[in-house]
Amino acid sequence: MIKIKNNKPIFIFLAVCGLLLFLHGIRVLRPVENFLISLVRPLSSRLYNWGTAVSHSYGADQDIASLQSQVDKLAGEVALLTVANSRCLEIDNENKKLRDILVFKNSSNFRLLLASVIAKEASIEDSRDLIINRGREDGLSVGLGVISESGEIVGKIVEVKDNMSKICLTTSPNCQFAASVQNQSRTQGITDGDLGLTIKMTYIPQLEKISPNDLIITSGLGEMIPRGLVIGKVTQVKNESNEVWQAATIEPLTNFDNLTIVSVVIP
Amino acid sequence: MLKRIWPFIFIFLFFSCAVWLQVSLIFAWPSFFNQINLVLIVLIFTLFFFDFYSALQAIIVSGFWLDLYSFNFFGFYLIIFFLTILLADWILRSWLTNRSLYSFLLLIILSTLSYNLIINTFWYFYSGNLVGFFLWQVDFWRAVLWQIAWGALAALLMFNLVGFVARRFQPFFLKKQ
Numbered sequence: 001m002i003k004i005k006n007n008k009p010i011f012i013f014l015a016v017c018g019l020l021l022f023l024h025g026i027r028v029l030r031p032v033e034n035f036l037i038s039l040v041r042p043l044s045s046r047l048y049n050w051g052t053a054v055s056h057s058y059g060a061d062q063d064i065a066s067l068q069s070q071v072d073k074l075a076g077e078v079a080l081l082t083v084a085n086s087r088c089l090e091i092d093n094e095n096k097k098l099r100d101i102l103v104f105k106n107s108s109n110f111r112l113l114l115a116s117v118i119a120k121e122a123s124i125e126d127s128r129d130l131i132i133n134r135g136r137e138d139g140l141s142v143g144l145g146v147i148s149e150s151g152e153i154v155g156k157i158v159e160v161k162d163n164m165s166k167i168c169l170t171t172s173p174n175c176q177f178a179a180s181v182q183n184q185s186r187t188q189g190i191t192d193g194d195l196g197l198t199i200k201m202t203y204i205p206q207l208e209k210i211s212p213n214d215l216i217i218t219s220g221l222g223e224m225i226p227r228g229l230v231i232g233k234v235t236q237v238k239n240e241s242n243e244v245w246q247a248a249t250i251e252p253l254t255n256f257d258n259l260t261i262v263s264v265v266i267p
Numbered sequence: 268m269l270k271r272i273w274p275f276i277f278i279f280l281f282f283s284c285a286v287w288l289q290v291s292l293i294f295a296w297p298s299f300f301n302q303i304n305l306v307l308i309v310l311i312f313t314l315f316f317f318d319f320y321s322a323l324q325a326i327i328v329s330g331f332w333l334d335l336y337s338f339n340f341f342g343f344y345l346i347i348f349f350l351t352i353l354l355a356d357w358i359l360r361s362w363l364t365n366r367s368l369y370s371f372l373l374l375i376i377l378s379t380l381s382y383n384l385i386i387n388t389f390w391y392f393y394s395g396n397l398v399g400f401f402l403w404q405v406d407f408w409r410a411v412l413w414q415i416a417w418g419a420l421a422a423l424l425m426f427n428l429v430g431f432v433a434r435r436f437q438p439f440f441l442k443k444q
Contacts, residue, residue, distance in 0.1 A: 013323040017345050020331065024341045033335055044291040051295025119336055120294040128294065131336065159338045166338045257297070 034162050041133045041163075044118035048260065055257045110226050112147070112263040113138060121166060128196065129172060130155070132262060135163040145218070145225035145265040148254045153177070153218060153229040154262060165264075169256055170231055171196050178221035179231055181214050181248075188219055191231055191250065199232055199250040206246055210237055216250050224267055275324060278313075282325050285309050286332040302413035304379065306333070308421045310348060311355060311378050315371055316429065319356050326352060339393065347389065351382045368426045375418040383411045 023029040115132040134140055144157045146167050155175060159166040168175035172193040179201055181187040187208040189201045201216060214234045220227025232250040239246040289305045306329050314322040330345035337343060355378045363370035387401040401407045 009320040009323050013327065013349070016327055017330075017342065017349070020327075020345070021342045037335060040287060043287060047287060047291035048295050051292045054300075055295060055297045119290045121290075121336070121338060161338070164336075 030162070037163055041116075041118055045116045045133065045260075048116075048118055048120075052258055052260055056255075110265050110267045113140070113266055114261065114263055115146075115165075117260050117262060118164075128169075129158070130167045130169065130259065130262075132165050132167060132264075133163065134264060135161050135165050137162050139266060140165050140264055141224075143222075143224040144267075145222075145229060146262050147229060147265060148259060148262060150254060151230065152252065152254050153225070153231055153265075154252070154254060154256060154259060156225065157264065167262070169193065169196075170199050170252060171256065177225065177231060178219045179216050180219040181208075181210050181234070182217050183210065183214055185209070188221070189248075191216065194249070198235075199252065201234075201248045201250055202245060204246045204248060206239070206241075206244065208246070210234060210246075210248055212236065214248075216248075224265075226265060226267065229265070274321070278321065278324050279328050282306070282309065282328040283332055286329050286336075290333070290336050299413055302410055303417045303421075304382070304414050307348075307351070307379060307382055307414075308375065308418055308425075310352060311375055311418075312422075312425055314352055314355055314359065315366070315374060319352075322352050322356070323349075343389065343393075347382065347386050350385050351378055354378070354381050368423070371422050371426055372419055375422045376415050379414050379418045380411060383407070383414065 020029070024033075113134060115134040117130050118133050119131040120128045121131055132146075140157055140160055142157055142160055145153050146155045146157065148154045153170065155167040155169040155172070156177070157165050158168045158175075170177065170191065170193060173195070175193045177191045179189055179191045181189070181201075181204075185208060187204055187210055189204045191199050191201045194200045199216075204210065212234050216231040216234060218225050218227055218229040218231060230253065232252040234248045235251045236249040237246065238248070285306050289303075293303050293305060294301050310322060310325055310329065313325050326345065326348045330342075330348050333344035334341050355374060358377055359370075359374060363374060387407060391401055
């Protein structure tokens with residue numbers, strides 16, 4: 001049994017804590033909490049940016065040869081993408097004309113809300129959920145998708161406070177998305193984070209053909225997340241003949257350690 | 268009047284800064300560096316260098332701020348830190364009777380271990396994910412080891428720094444009489 005010589009400080013501490021919990025529970029403290037958070041948000045955002053800058057420079061120590069090979073590889077991809085982009089622009093123009101002719105309404109009715117990442121939350125798994133400076137007061141709710149500056153989906157909102165929200169990243173365990181492969185058959189599946197590093201897409205039927213470098217996008221079957229947002233690229237396919245389903249390992253296109261500004265997709 | 272309030276103002280500002288640095292700056296650093304548990308280190312330092320009462324005041328400030336940032340139930344960090352400091356205080360008064368660097372190092376190590384055990388136990392039951400107990404996971408022990416390493420380094424630095432300023436601590440090597 002732990003004996004405490006002078007009990008008075010403990011009783012005062014327990015009384016103060018009890019009072020704080022009670023006032024929080026009956027929501028009397030909420031205006032104070034919101035005021036304190038809004039007061040500290042700019043500082044938190046600045047500190048987080050410094051932290052990610054350190055993280056980025058720490059990971060940037062690569063030898064010149066590997067950087068050069070990456071540059072060469074990317075230059076090749078840029079050339080291919082330029083050609084593909086040009087074809088897409090032509091198809092887009094044609095699409096617009098056809099829609100005008102048929103008087104089709106534009107189906108993308110979502111808007112974006114910019115948010116800054118102000119902190120990471122420690123959790124039991126190594127997922128490090130992000131905290132952004134937007135919340136219920138800005139019209140956010142649980143389940144909304146979050147995209148990076150390049151338009152790739154990076155996570156979704158899992159919890160909301162008045163002026164803060166928590167995002168689980170696509171690489172976080174238990175952060176699932178309804179996804180499809182951008183191939184001819186539009187193979188459907190569910191993505192889930194794997195150890196905070198990569199994404200796994202499971203429940204892919206054995207008969208479906210998927211290959212490394214296939215793009216994975218959101219299928220739109222999730223309630224609040226629109227179709228067509230890029231989740232990542234397939235790096236490995238696990239296909240065993242005695243299994244009912246096959247699985248794919250997906251790598252996100254964005255480095256999540258450098259996320260400082262994100263956008264919430266509001267349908 | 269100001270003389271009586273001043274220590275609390277100092278504790279409020281100091282520990283608020285520690286929490287902001289922990290949550291926004293340190294957690295954004297890459298793996299290994301983001302295992303610095305700054306709030307726990309300064310709490311133990313307050314307990315060791317000052318007294319239990321000051322540590323309790325510090326818990327209220329740091330626990331409150333961490334609960335604001337956290338999406339666990341309000342009071343989560345208040346309870347965790349209270350239990351950790353309670354245990355640390357008992358260790359300090361029962362076993363570590365002198366205020367030497369050895370005592371400080373041992374206190375930091377034991378407190379870091381107990382903090383991680385307490386907080387992960389809470390998370391294990393609170394999250395509802397009762398598969399894979401944290402004690403059997405390598406990641407847990409690796410994180411604890413890194414936190415202990417950083418805590419020990421911080422203890423060495425702080426002890427020597429304060430040793431220049433105050434005479435509250437015994438020298439590292441006890442002199443023969």
